[in-house]
Amino acid sequence: MIYTGCHLSSSKGFEAMGKNALKLGADTFAFFTRNPRGGNAKAIDPDDAARFRKLAAEHHFGKLVAHAPYTLNPCAAKAEVRDFAFRAFQEDLERMEYIPGNYYNFHPGSHVGQGAEKGIELIAELLNQSLKEEQSTTVLLETMAGKGTEVGRSFEELRAILDRVELKEKMGVCLDTCHVWDGGYDIVDHLDEVLEEFNRVIGLKYLKAIHSNDSLNPLGAHKDRHARLGEGCIGLEAFQRIASHPKLQGLPFVMETPNDDAGWAKEIAMMRAFADAMPET
Template sequence: MLNIGCHLSSSKGFKHMGKEALSINANTFQFFSRNPRGSKAKAVDEKDTAALNEILQKNNFAPVLAHAPYTLNACSSDAGLREFAKNTMASDLEIMEHIPENMYNFHPGSHVGQGIDTAIDFITDMLNSILKEEYHTTVLLETMSGKGSEVGSTFEEISTIIDRVELNHKLGVCLDTCHIFSAGYDIVNDLDGVLEKFDKVIGLQRLKAVHLNDSMMPYNSHKDRHEKIGKGSIGLDAVIKFINHPELRHLPFYLETPNELDGYAAEIKLLRENFTECTL
C-alpha cells in the first residue's frame, strides 16, 4: 500500500484533519505543530486528540507528521532565539505524546555566518537537552536545499548531528525530494547512487519519512521552491520511480506541493494509480 498524505491545516482541530485526510483518500498527513511563523501552540484538547487517535487506528494510518514552525532556529547567533527553539520543541514534544508513535520534523536551522561547526554544536546541545527516553515520538531532521547559510543540505551534516546526540535512537531523517535535488543530489538520473550515498553516510534505517515535492528550480540550484507533482524539473517519471523504489516504497510520503485540498486529492489519485503493489 502507498502510504501518502499531504499538509493539512490544524486550525479546526485534530479530528477535522483526520476526516479531511480520509476525504482525499490519504492514509496519513502532516500539520504544523503551531503557527508556522508564530510562537503560541493551542492547548491540548483531550477529546479531540482521542477522536483523531481513533480515526488513525480504525483506518490503519501510517504515522502522522508534525512540522515545527519556521521560526525555530536552533543554531541562531542570538541566544534568545536558540532558547526559543529549545522551549518550542520541548513543548511540541510534550504535545505529541498525546498522539503516540508518530513523528516530529524540524529544519536544522541557519548558522547566519557562524559556520557549520558552531551550528552543529548548538543543534546537538538543544537535542541533548530536551530528548527524553520516555518520549514515543521520533524526531526527524529534514534535508535542506542549502540556500543561504542553511544547515542540513549534505548527508554528512545530518549524520554529524545524529552522531553527537546521546539519545540518537530517537532521531530519524525526513528526506525532501525538492530540497535534495536542489542541493545537488541527482534523484532524477541517479536515484540508486543517491540512496547508496545516504546509506553509507547516514544509514537507510534512519530514513523515516519523505516530503514528496517537485521543484520549480533546476538541479543543484540551492533554491527551495516546491512545485506540483510532474510540473517541475524533477518530473512525473522520476517521482513515480521514487515512490516505487524498493528502499523507499514502504515509507510515508507527505505532499507539500502548492495545492488546495482538491489539488492534493488529484495528486494522491495520480500517485496511487502509478504505485505498483507488491505481490510477494
C-alpha cells in the same frame, strides 16, 4: 505500498484533520504544531486527540509527520532566537504525546555566519537537552536545499548532527525531494546512487518519511521553491520511480506542493498508484 497525504491545517484539531485527510483519500498527513511563523501553541483538547486516535486506528493511518515552525532555529546567532527554539521544541514534544508514536520533523536551522560546525554543535545541544527515553515520538531532521547558511544541506551534515546525539534511537530523517534536488542530489537520473549514498553516510534505517515535492529550480540551485508533481524540474517519471522504489516502501509520503484540495487528492491518488504498480520482486 506507501502512505500518502498532504499538509493540513491544524486550526480545528486532530479529528478534523483526520476527517479531512480521509476526504482527500489520504492515510497520513502533516501539520504544523503551531503557527509556522512562531508564537504560542494552541491548547490541545484531550478528547479531540482521543477521537482522532480512534479514527486513525479504524482507517489504518500511517505515521503522521508533524512539522515544527519555520522560525525554530536552534543554531541562531541570537540567544533569544535559540531560547524560543528550545522552548517550542520541548513543548511540542510534550504535546506530541497526545498522539503517541508519530514523527516530529524540523528544519535543522541556519548558522547565520557562525559556521556549519558551530551550527551542528548547537543543533545537537538542543536534541540532547530535549530528547527523553520515555518519549514515543521520533524526531526527524529534514534534508535542506542549502540556501543561505542552512545546516543540513548534505547527508554529511545530517550525519554530523546524529553523531553528536545521545539518544539516536529517537532520531530519523525526512527526505524532501525538492530540497535534495536543489541541494545537488540527482534523484532523476541517479536515484539508486543517491539512496546508496544516503545509506553509506547516514543509514537507511534513519529514513522515516518523504516530503514529495517537485522543484521549480534546476539541479543544485540551492533555492527551495516547491512545484506541483510533474510541473517542475524533477518531473513525473522521477516521482513514479521514487514512489515505487523498493527501499522506500512503507514510508509516509507527504505532499507540500502549492495546491488546493482537488490537486492534493489527485497527487495522493497518483503517488499511491505509482507505488501499487511496483513490479514484484
